[in-house]
Structures are given as C-alpha cells and as structure tokens.
Amino acid sequence: MAKKDKIVGIDFGATFVKLALISLDGIILKKDSFKTGDFASRDSLIAEMVRRARCLVDKKDDVLGIGIGVPGQVDYKKGVIFNLTNVKGWRGVNLREILKKKMGLPVYLDNDGNAVALGEMEWGAAKGYRNIVAVTLGSGVGGGLILNGEIYRGGNYAAGEIGHICIDRRRPICNCGSNGCLEAFVGNKAIAREAVRRLNKHKGSILLRLAEGKTSKITPKLISQAASKKDNLSIAIWQDIGRTIGIGLSSIINILNPDIIVIGGGISKTGSLLFKAIKASVKGHALEVSVKRLKIVRARFVEDAGVVGAAALVVKEKGCNS
Numbered sequence: 521m522a523k524k525d526k527i528v529g530i531d532f533g534a535t536f537v538k539l540a541l542i543s544l545d546g547i548i549l550k551k552d553s554f555k556t557g558d559f560a561s562r563d564s565l566i567a568e569m570v571r572r573a574r575c576l577v578d579k580k581d582d583v584l585g586i587g588i589g590v591p592g593q594v595d596y597k598k599g600v601i602f603n604l605t606n607v608k609g610w611r612g613v614n615l616r617e618i619l620k621k622k623m624g625l626p627v628y629l630d631n632d633g634n635a636v637a638l639g640e641m642e643w644g645a646a647k648g649y650r651n652i653v654a655v656t657l658g659s660g661v662g663g664g665l666i667l668n669g670e671i672y673r674g675g676n677y678a679a680g681e682i683g684h685i686c687i688d689r690r691r692p693i694c695n696c697g698s699n700g701c702l703e704a705f706v707g708n709k710a711i712a713r714e715a716v717r718r719l720n721k722h723k724g725s726i727l728l729r730l731a732e733g734k735t736s737k738i739t740p741k742l743i744s745q746a747a748s749k750k751d752n753l754s755i756a757i758w759q760d761i762g763r764t765i766g767i768g769l770s771s772i773i774n775i776l777n778p779d780i781i782v783i784g785g786g787i788s789k790t791g792s793l794l795f796k797a798i799k800a801s802v803k804g805h806a807l808e809v810s811v812k813r814l815k816i817v818r819a820r821f822v823e824d825a826g827v828v829g830a831a832a833l834v835v836k837e838k839g840c841n842s
C-alpha cells in the first residue's frame with residue numbers, strides 16, 4: 521500500500537492562489553502560484569487550480585488529501601462557501617465537492633484564518649499549545665481561534681473575525697459596514713494612509729525619500745525600512761500601530777485567556793519594534809491574570825502560512841502526525 525505521506529495545500533487568496541505539495545512534517549516539497557484575477561469565470565479558475573494541483577502531484581496514491589483555505593466564511597461540514605469578502609461570485613459554491621470529484625482525493629475546506637492557526641499549532645510557533653489565537657496582519661486582519669486543541673468555528677462558522685473588533689466607533693468605516701474596526705486602523709492601506717497624513721508635519725522624514733518622493737509608493741514595508749534606519753516618524757507609526765493591535769488583542773485575551781497569540785502576515789516582519797509595542801499595550805489593557813502566562817510571538821510561517829495551514833486541515837482530519 522502506498523505511504524500517503526504528502527498533502528496538497530491550497531491557499532485561495534483574493535490576489536493569488538498558492539499551491540504546495542507538503543510532507544507530513546510540514547515541509548514544502550514543491551510550490552506554485554497564479555493570480556486570482558486572471559480568470560474571467562469561476563469555472564476557469566477552478567480548472568486552473570486543478571491543473572496546477574495535478575502538476576504538483578507525482579503519484580496520486582502518495583497523497584493523503586487536499587486542504588484549501590479561502591478568504592471568507594464557509595460551512596465547514598458541507599464544504600460550501602458562504603461568501604468571499606474580496607472575490608466576487610463564490611456565494612453558495614460547494615468547492616469541496618467540486619475539487620473532490622475532479623481530483624479524486626479527500627478535500628477539506630475552511631476559512632483561511634482557521635487554517636493558519638492550525639498550521640502554527642501543527643508545525644509552527646504554537647506547537648504544544650492548546651489555546652491559541654492566530655492573527656494575520658496584511659491588507660486585512662485575519663484571525664483563527666483554537667480552544668482546547670480544536671478550531672473554534674462558532675455557531676455559524678464565522679468565529680475568529682479579530683479584524684472586526686471595534687477599537688473606536690467614531691473612527692474609520694470598515695469594509696464590513698461597521699466603524700472603527702481593528703482592520704480599519706492596522707490594515708496595510710490604513711497604515712500607509714496614516715503615514716502620508718503624518719508626513720505633512722515631518723517633512724524631514726526619510727520615508728518620503730525611500731518612496732522616491734511619491735506618497736502613493738508608501739507601504740508598511742517601506743515604513744519598516746525607514747524605522748530600521750531610525751526614522752522617528754516611522755518608529756512612532758509602528759509604536760501606535762502596536763498599541764492599537766494590543767488594544768484589540770486585549771479584548772480577546774480577556775474573553776478567551778489564550779496560552780499563546782501568534783502574529784503573522786507581512787507586517788509581523790517589522791519585528792521587535794512592533795512586538796514590544798503590542799506587548800506593552802496588552803499589559804496595559806488586559807487583565808493581569810490573563811497576561812501572566814501569555815506568550816505573544818511571531819508566526820513561523822509568513823508567505824507560506826496559507827498553504828501550510830491548508831495542509832494542516834488534512835492532518836487534523838486524518839488524525840495523523842509526524
């Protein structure tokens with residue numbers, strides 16, 4: 521009998537679809553990706569997903585299953601997508617059944633934030649912990665909760681939407697229709713917008729020079745670069761962003777008392793400057809008893825978090841481990 525020691529992980533993002541062939545100990549053996557927006561129809565995108573997945577697999581008999589994380593809410597049991605926030609035309613699609621038929625392999629479909637949390641528990645920074653909050657900081661703020669070693673999906677599979685914790689109801693309108701959500705403060709665009717706003721009072725900042733004089737070129741990555749060169753404005757921005765993230769996390773900490781919070785996504789690469797600010801903020805806002813043993817750490821997986829997490833869905837369901 522074949523070993524079935526490989527998994528296909530698919531990260532269906534709003535910008536890219538990433539695929540990887542992954543070993544049972546979480547090592548990426550092969551990977552591939554393509555742009556989500558390059559396909560006119562849903563069917564053509566699915567066909568491309570299947571074609572690429574087949575290319576990754578040498579022998580189908582070696583593959584334990586396919587895991588896929590999607591950027592939206594799904595009915596985990598049925599494998600049906602409720603809605604994808606930033607990709608149109610997927611409401612009500614049973615992507616799990618479609619992939620299962622086309623690939624002839626078991627398929628598990630979940631929200632990408634849940635998958636990321638599972639990946640960190642299985643092979644990453646949260647290995648050995650049972651109460652985990654995973655946060656992904658990027659264009660949006662994704663979240664996944666693991667309670668007592670199991671993903672907590674909620675009554676209608678919509679739990680873990682950390683990005684929509686309200687920080688200040690008088691502040692920016694969020695994509696979800698509410699005001700002042702965490703995501704509306706610390707999403708990539710919001711950070712860049714804040715930097716541009718503050719530049720008026722900090723004309724000497726090297727940030728503008730790094731952006732070649734064009735405020736439109738300012739990104740969180742550039743603000744991190746400027747901060748590493750001791751740019752006061754950029755340092756202050758990250759300290760404020762960290763403070764805001766800490767306020768949001770404090771709400772979750774007070775409710776769930778997690779063992780560990782794993783923070784990933786592009787912005788997490790800013791490193792200790794950001795993490796120090798987050799930790800100080802959490803200390804100031806969350807209950808002392810909940811913070812006492814809490815760990816706040818960087819995620820192990822950043823670019824590959826989605827595919828690794830998707831693969832972890834299969835490991836979890838199949839009950840096997842390395």
Ligand SMILES: [Zn+2]
Nearest residue numbers: 684694696701
């Ligand atoms: Zn919101």
